[in-house]
Amino acid sequence: MSSARAKKLADKVAEIRACRICLDHPEGKPLPHEPRPVVVPSASARIMIAGQAPGTRVHESGRPFTDRSGDRLREWLGVSDAEFYDTDNFAIVPMGFCFPGLDAKGGDLPPRRECAPAWRADLMAAMPQIDLLLVIGQYAQGWHLGLKGKRSVTETVRGWRDFAARNTAPLIIPLPHPSWRNTGWLKANPWFGEELLPVLRRAVDERITRH
Secondary structure, eight states, X not given: OXXXXXXXXXXXXXXXXXXXXXXXXXXXXXXXXXXXOOOBOOSSOSEXXXXXXXXXHHHHHSSTTOSHHHHHHHHHHTOOHHHHTOTTTEEEOOSSSSOOOBOTTSOBOOOOTTHHHHHHHHHHHTOTTOOEEEEEHHHHHXXXXXXXXXXXXXXXXXXXXXXXXXXXXXXXXXXXXXOXXXXXXXXXXXXXXXXXHHHHHHHHHTTSOOO
């Protein structure tokens, strides 16, 4: 890792921390609270997790996946908390950096539309060492896999072999959201645990430092 690349990434993160685009120049309704970007880039990690956006607990903690979804995700990856939060192992860069607020039914709103176009390409360019990209949910999958039109998460995740066969860098593996609300989905799709998770864990194990 070069010092120049590390500095470039640090400068970009400082810009992100100061971002107020969703309040000052919003697309639609402005963010309903003060921005608190939650993003963990890395100049050395080989694995990047691309999720949707922080939820309420992560907004409060300022640390990604500090909830039951994070517990399930770490189980899927086969890593400990210490390994997961080691920036030599993982970069964590959601599609939206700030908690977007809640809809009328109390669920999380989609990631803000301003965030990815403003920051994602530059941030990815500052992390060329990433060679495994885990894309969680339809927004990350649509962006990073170049998917057009309506395509269900189930269809995308079921086609994980097709994306792996593209032979491009980074290797991209699509995942469902690890929310406990998806427990029924996991029971209805046993192939996920039987076929995809062993491949995922091997790919992760090859790229991290064990504690």
